[in-house]
Amino acid sequence: MAEPEKPKKKPKKKLDLNRVKMPKQEPAIRRRNFNEVALGYTHDxxxxxxxxxxQCKKRPCQSGCPVNIDIPDFIEAIKEDNLPKALEVLKRKTSLPGICGRVCPQETQCELKCTLNQKGAPIAIGRLERYVADWERAQGEVQLPEIAPSTGKNVAVVGSGPAGLTVASELAKLGHKVDLFEALHIAGGVLVYGIPEFRLPKDIVRGEVDYVQKLGVELHLDTVIGINMTLDELLNGKYDAVFLGTGAGLPRFLGVPGENLNMIYSANEFLTRTNLMKAYLYPEYATPLKMGRRVAVIGGGNVAMDAARCAVRLGAEEVHVIYRRSREEMPARAEEVENAEEEEIQFHFLTTPIGFLADGRNNVCAMELLKMQLGEPDESGRRRPVPIEGSEYVMDIDTVVVSLGTSPNPLIPNTTPDLETTRWGTVVADEKGKTSKARVWAGGDIVTGGATVISAMGAGKIAAQAMHEYLTS
Amino acid sequence: MFTIVEKEELASSVHRMRVKAPLVAAKAQPGQFIILIIDEKGERVPFTLSDWNKEDGSVEFVFIEVGKTTRALAKLQKGDSLAHLIGPLGRPSHVDHFGHVVCVVSGYGIAGMVPTIEALKEKGNKITTILQVPNQENLFGEEKLREISDELILAAGGDGGFTNPTALKPLRQLVKRHPRECIDRVIAMASFCLMKLCCEITRPKEIPTYVHLAPLMVDGTGMCGACRCVVEGKNRFACVHGPEFNGHLVQGWDVLMARRCTYADEILGQQSFQCSSCSQW
Structure with missing residues (x-):
């Protein structure tokens, strides 16, 4: 297959601008199942x-990757049909390629920087990464990297989401003994409770968690740091250093009248019931999720898209997304918005709820909405939505999912007086993840507030390096 | 896995279970709860702790068979195990020397209030406990409550010829005698409707009244917001800010009750808002 061996440097042929499309389940079919939407590339x-x-010399894609994957090298290995090598290149920088390949916003990172993006057709780096990770899974046998000899140091990693998994695997590879603590009954954090099966199959997350455990990391489920052990108890016990990666799990609400009516959910509850507890398989799984026919999702982020698309699959007749700014300001990935539109989700831009109405039995039956227009840009640089007076109207709905973002859970800060936090509840950390408290690092959403899987992994990588330096100095 | 070390039927459909969970027992305090999952396909269900032993690392709770999970739980025996158990969750009950404390209990609160009463007793409080059960067949926990309270008032419906069919009449009588016979605090761990009514009885005389709210929960660590309730105009989560709240500051009891019954039809096999057949009553 790969007979021309050397001519790496000069492109012999004209630029090929035909990005290979990702095969997907047809919208009409996927509206009725929780199977993965994107089916993955074939070998060809x-x-x-x-x-x-x-294979441009500047490698701009690599600089766009928060974990600095040697992107041209793994793509070159695919070209040579040397998948073991492609995998080895990926695993040098990420322990979770099957996850990154699926949920990273490549269009704002590596693919944005790709030279071919100047022609509007960047290499589909994410899809190729996913292809290599899926190939490994299909082999059954997982390659383990070399693990450094034991340093005799003990590290506690709190939270088994993307940041925690990254730190745990990095430090284990460097020879430290790592205990990974998870409050829920399944490891993976937002990867299992938040992101739905149809975007990130849970088998893949389980595979990646297994991999981290095979590196020697000991996983402790059902253990809440801040309750079962305080941060100080960890530090005064056997641990030389602690990493906090507990994410941003505290849901925000609108604060408008009627918001606590029955059948109004936070996105966290709606998604946790659906994904973590597998309510879509009720009654085989014991957790139910009560939902009506007309569902409104409030918010414009990826979580809102996930909730809306779950509602479709759970059998809602109509799903409406209510967002107070316009399409351009939506934080959700363009690809997910497209997917949602294909699945017949209806978008209401420049609209905000100002109250919820009850049916006489304290179930929500309608919401009062207000039209907005865009004014001057705010701190985020996005134009601020301003209400249009007298534009109120009422929309009948019987289920609401509030998806306005989340803040960090205060359990650990509340039980650790000397851990500095901001007024938004995030933990203060420097560029290397070091917090105000000795021997404690933090990274991911607990520091930044709600962000992405890959930025949490990037922060985890940096913090792991800093922790390693401290542990070996 | 969490091994069941004791299991006992206390009354019809009421069971006491003791489970090995050293990490939970080590930190447990009165008024806190646990969440358990029977098996990998199970749901997360909260139960208030009724006892624990730090030495042998066991925790105990009492449950009433009302739905799928509690019925499955009732079938388990000593030696079986639960897939998951986390806790102790929630803030402990506020315990101090108050003076005369009236405790109102029904349903899960009959056992769940025991550690709080014991702690209050240790602080030198005088305890009057009003125990409400729907009928005599469902009576349990009387002996223990009698032992740790200075006075126990039993309220039971049905044909037992009880003078008090519910806890409300004896509570009204006690409140009527206040402040001649002073009540310093009322604590209720009972059904939503009973707690709501207790608050209305004590409100005119401004007797501090605390309630233990047990709305629906999923994670129990402040993540899902299913247990949110409005206290003093603020959205609070029963799992992390509670479960004990100042009852006179709790707003929207009717909404709370509706939310509590969201899954009543499917899971509990009972129609929502039929308080007379409510398991908590």
Whole structure:
């Protein structure tokens, strides 16, 4: 297959601007199941896409990756049809390629920087990464990297989401003994309770958690740091250093009348019931999720898209997304908004709820909405929505999911007086993740507030390096 | 896995279970609860702790068979195990020397209030406990409550010829005698409707009244917001800010009760808002 061995440097042929499309389940079919929407490249598709890469010298894609994956090298290995090597290149920088390949916003990171993006057709780096990770899973046998000899140091990692998994695997590879603590009954954090099966199959998360455990990390489920053990108890016990990666799990609400009526959910509850507890398989799984026919999701982020698309699959007749700014300001990935539109989700832009109405038995039956227009830009640089007076109207709905973002859970800060936090409840940390408290690092949403999986992994990588330096100095 | 070390039927459909969970027992305090999952396909269900032993690392709770999970739980025996158990969750009950404390209990609160009463007793409080059960067949926990309270008033419906069918009449009588016979604090761990009514009885005389709210919960650590309630105009989560709240500051009891019954039809096999057949009554 790969007979021309050397001519790496000069592109022999004209630029190929035909990005290989991702095969997907048809909207009409996927509206009725929780199976993965994107089906993944075939071998031929992956080769074709990898061959589009011109292996430019500047490697701008790599600088766009929060964990600095050697992107041109793994693509080159795919071209050579050397998947073990492609995998080895990926695993040098990420322990979770199957997850990154699926949920990273590549269009704002590596693919944005890709030279071919100047022509509007960047290499589909995420899809290729996913292809390699899926190939490994299909082999059954997982490659383990070399693990450094034991340093005799003990580290506690709190939270088994993307940041925690990254720190745990990095430090384990460097020879430290790592205990990973998780409050829920399944490891993975937002990867299992938040992101739905149809975007990130839970088998994949389980595979990645297994991998981290195979590196020697000991997982402790059902253990709440801040309750079962305080941070100080960890530090005064056997641990030389602690990493806090407990994410941003505290849901925000609108604060408008009627918001606590029955059948109004936080996105966290709606998604946790659906994904973590598998309510879509009720009654085989014991957790139910009560939902009506007309569902409104409030918010414009990826979590709102996930909630809306879950509602469709759970059998809602109509799903409406209510967002107070316009489409351009939506924080959700363009790809997910497209997917949602294909699944017949209706978008109401420049609209905000100002109250919820009850049916006489304290169930929500309608919401009062107000039209907005865009004014001057705010601190985020996005134009601020301003109410249009007298534009109130009422919309009948019987289920509401509030998806306005989350703040960090205060359990650990509340039981650790000398851990500095901001007025938004996030933990203060420097660029290396070091907090105000000795021997404690933090990273991911607990520091930044709600952000992305990959930024949490990037923060985890940096913090792990800083912790390693401290532990070996 | 969490091994069941004791299991006993206390009354019809009421069971006491003791489970090995050293990490939970080590930190447990009165008024706190646990969440358990029977098996990997199970739901997360909260139960208030009724006892624990730090030495042998066991915790105890009492449950009433009302739905799928509690019926499955009732089938388990000593030696079986639960897939998951986390806790102790929630803030402990506020315990201090108040003077004369009236405790109102029904349903899960009959056992759940025991550690709080014991702690109050240790602080030198005089305890009057009003125990409400729907009928004599469902009576449990009387002996223990009698032992740790200075006075126990039993209220039971049905045909037992009880003078007090509910806790409300004896509570009204006690409140009527206040402040001649002073009540310093009322604490209720009972059904939503009973707690709501207790608050209305004590409100005119401004007797501090605390209630233990047990709305629906999923994670129990402040993540899902299913247990949110309005206290003094603020949205509070029963799992992390509670479960004990100043009852006179709790707003929207009717909404809370509606939310509590969201899954009543499916899970409990009972129609919502039929308080007479409510398991908590």
């Amino acid at each position: 598709m992956a080769l074709k896409e990898a061959n589009r890469c011109i």
